[in-house]
Amino acid sequence: MAFDQLSDRLQMALRRVRGKGRLTEADIESMMREIRLSLLEADVNFKVVKEFTNQIKEEALGDHILKGLNPSQQVIKVVNDALVDLLGKDTSVFALKQTGTTHILLAGLQGSGKTTSAGKLAKYIEKTHQKKVLLVALDVYRPAAIDQLVTLGKQLGVAVFELGTEEKPVSIAKKAMAFAQTEGFEVLIFDTAGRLHIDEAMVDEIKQIKATVKPDETFLVLDAMTGQDAVSVAEHFHKNLVLTGSILTKLDGDTRGGAALSLRKVTQVPIKFMGTGEKLDALEVFHPERMASRILGMGDVMTLIDKVTENVSEDDMMNLMEKMMSGKYNYEDFLKQMKMIKRMGSLGGLMKLIPGASKMMGKQDIDDKKLTTLEAIIQSMTKAERKNPALIKQNSGRRRRIASGSGRSVAEINRLIDTLEQQTQAMKRLSNVDPNTINPNNPMAALGQAPQKKQKKGKGKNRGGFRP
Amino acid sequence: MMGFFKALFQTKQQKKQAQKYRIGMAKARDSVFGELAQMLKNNRLDEAFFEALEELFIFADMGVDTALTLVSDLREKLPKQGLQDADELKEKIVETLFDHYVKDDVVDTNLYLKGAPSVFLFVGVNGVGKTTTIGKVAKQLSDQGKKVMLVAGDTFRAGAIHQLSIWAQRTGSAFYAKDEGSDPSSVMFEAIAKAKLEGIDVLLCDTAGRLQNKKNLMEELAKMRRVIEREIEGAPHETLLVLDATTGQNGLSQAKIFDEVTNLTGLILTKLDGSAKGGIALAIKDQFDIPIKLVGLGEKVDDLIYFDIEDYIYALLADVF
Structure with a gap:
């Protein structure tokens, strides 16, 4: 999926407008259409899309946008900000009771990832809150569902309470609570059977479970790939269970995840966590900003540009950017950056965050293995070498040592050296670019074009090509 | 008309x-x-x-x-x-x-049963209902008098092998599995050898759910397919993408990549008994010409039926007709 889908579209819509200096209502209208289509392609529910575009239209028509020199980017900013707002501006805190047991109930459709999320959540809570967690197996219907939870528990070293498939879920829940009391468990996570939101008997059952366990948190677990139906699913579960939050799963896929918006809009409760991989620690606190750019199909690059132009530097990413632009970027930062990317999941789009990196990979596919290779190389460097890239560049002995240490060829080490240089240079130039002069046709040009080796000789020419 | x-x-x-x-x-x-x-x-x-x-x-x-x-x-x-x-x-x-x-074509929803034995490979992302679907297909085929073997190719997800073995018991099918964590291709290889000896008519091969952008996992799937191809002429006779009806536009990416890697012969649209309409399957047919073969309309074994576009269209328009 093209990472700059929406910006392409907006530029198309703006082609007629360019040079006019300001936008007419008709221009805004045609841009709204593009935004609408883009959101629909991201699976945001069509009713939510309608409301949303109406809302931002007002904003986009406001004075501040008309004065802008680069309407396309500013419209994207308005849209992005509105999306972030809607998704929940600040990451909501996940609080556990200080005294007594905290009960967490998980609900959702079949196959949404409840059992896996239950396991991941248990691990997260043990790790970040140092609480003793008990997983409770209430799915007595799907064959081997209890097995799955028991196995997960073993892998995680988390206790699992189960009474087989003969007993009723409500009674299992009761016994689990009594057991937790005597054994001193502090957090109980109840994993329920997947059920259709329109299956009355099953919805009644989970309502009874809820009445029994009186959960402090009731989470809907929703597959991020869900389409238009997310609204109906969220509505029904919320109506029947009064949710306190949700977990969005399978975000390590390449879905744009518009369901998040539908979910949030309908329930108004925060999305608390997101599942980002098969590994059992692949559960992260939800990031509205990341989700917004993803829904817009722009990757995080847009957020980055946004932040660069606004000189905001808050998170990790921004610190890195600053470092890059200051020219003090080194292998340690590179490593950090790769770790960040690994954490974030989808590589294809994210690779574009690292100017030059996709070039180095050439036409080959970018996958986790390649990153591992690069990591291995960097880890074979000494601390001093990581901090001071010049050491390696100037000494072929060091390069050979690193090559043999990481089991890679010297050529690969050289390629990594080039990449680091390209990145540093690209970022330096970006820091010199006035945001207002970024070519609206190709705002990414400022980031994406890494200098070719040849250009080392012809700096003047290179510079001219860079400024539109 | x-x-x-x-x-x-x-x-x-x-x-x-x-x-x-x-x-x-x-x-x-x-x-x-x-x-x-x-x-x-x-x-x-x-x-x-x-x-x-x-x-x-x-x-x-x-x-x-x-x-x-x-x-x-x-x-x-x-x-x-x-x-x-x-x-x-x-x-x-x-x-x-x-x-x-x-599109002026004959859309054939039949599953190919003339192989010796026939091999059906079930693929898809996590949580779409592959194992359950296999259970239902097994029941229907054995009711038709076919000798069915279920092959536990999902060696990754906790409990997956056990889940499939329960289905084998329920449907009276033969069952082949190795330990959790074993190479799924070797499971396929050994299952086929055993099936040939036992005169099995159809092998239904389960695979671990995988997101289509995970390159290594897709390569693993391609390897399974190659092994099956090598062992039986013309196999796998069906490679079926199991698709959850609630899936949105990501279904297109699923169909595209799974097709590139495994050469799909059809779709199985599950969970159509919810409120989702599963229109993504039409988009997939439209863009990649992969036909819908079966649809799941409920939890019961007989709720998995052959797809019928006309019925589907009427059901889709039920709100307004």
Whole structure:
């Protein structure tokens, strides 16, 4: 999926407008259409899309946008900000009771990832809150569902309470609570059977479970790939269970995840966590900003540009950017950056965050293995070498040592050296670019074009090509 | 007219099934499209009508492209002044959607059972219902007197092997599995050898759910396919992408990549008994020409039935017809 889908579209819509200096209502209208289509392609529910575009239209028509020199980017900013707002501006805190047991109930459709999320959540809570967690197996219907939870528990070293498939879920829940009391468990996570939101008997059952366990948190677990139906699913579960939050799963896929918006809009409760991989620690606190750019199909690059132009530097990413632009970027930062990317999941789009990196990979596919290779190389460097890239560049002995240490060829080490240089240079130039002069046709040009080796000789020419 | 359509379907087994189909999806109705229903009734084909239709298609998860194509088809085919009456209009809409789906082709929903033995490979992302679907197919095939073997190719997910073994017991099928964590290709290889010895008619091979952008996992799947190809001429005879009906536009990416890696012969659309309409499957047929073979309309074994586009269209339009 093209990472700059929406910006392409907006530029198309703006082609007629360019040079006019300001936008007419008709221009805004045609841009709204593009935004609408883009959101629909991201699976945001069509009713939510309608409301949303109406809302931002007002904003986009406001004075501040008309004065802008680069309407396309500013419209994207308005849209992005509105999306972030809607998704929940600040990451909501996940609080556990200080005294007594905290009960967490998980609900959702079949196959949404409840059992896996239950396991991941248990691990997260043990790790970040140092609480003793008990997983409770209430799915007595799907064959081997209890097995799955028991196995997960073993892998995680988390206790699992189960009474087989003969007993009723409500009674299992009761016994689990009594057991937790005597054994001193502090957090109980109840994993329920997947059920259709329109299956009355099953919805009644989970309502009874809820009445029994009186959960402090009731989470809907929703597959991020869900389409238009997310609204109906969220509505029904919320109506029947009064949710306190949700977990969005399978975000390590390449879905744009518009369901998040539908979910949030309908329930108004925060999305608390997101599942980002098969590994059992692949559960992260939800990031509205990341989700917004993803829904817009722009990757995080847009957020980055946004932040660069606004000189905001808050998170990790921004610190890195600053470092890059200051020219003090080194292998340690590179490593950090790769770790960040690994954490974030989808590589294809994210690779574009690292100017030059996709070039180095050439036409080959970018996958986790390649990153591992690069990591291995960097880890074979000494601390001093990581901090001071010049050491390696100037000494072929060091390069050979690193090559043999990481089991890679010297050529690969050289390629990594080039990449680091390209990145540093690209970022330096970006820091010199006035945001207002970024070519609206190709705002990414400022980031994406890494200098070719040849250009080392012809700096003047290179510079001219860079400024539109 | 409708009789002609029906003749196109080679496996249309019966009226009864069609009835059930509609009941399954009837739950999916809601009243979002009251206005469209009114417009249909009034036989009024103005701009608002086509816009409402477009929304209906998008709401069904067909995606912008397919929805727009369908609506522009309809704009062409429907006379400006409207039709004789509302019934004729409805028929024309169904016909247009139908033509769009079959594209002058014969859509064959049969599963290939003439292999020696036949091998069906079930693939898809996590949580779509692959294992459950295999259980249901196994039941139906063994009821038809076929000797079925279930192959536990999901060696990754906790409990997956056990889950499939329960289905083997329930359906009286043979079962082949190795330990959790073993190489799924070797499971396939050994299962085929055993099946040949035991005179099995059909092997139903389960695979671990995998997101299509995970390169290593997709390579693992390609390898499984290669092993199967090598062991039996013409196998796998069916490679079926199991798709959750609630899936949105990511279904296109699933179909595209799974097809590139494993050469799909068809789709199985599961969980159509919810409120989702599964229109993504139409978009997939539209864009990649992969036919829908089976649909899951409920938890029971007989709730997995051969897909019938005509029934589907009626069920899809149930809100407004």
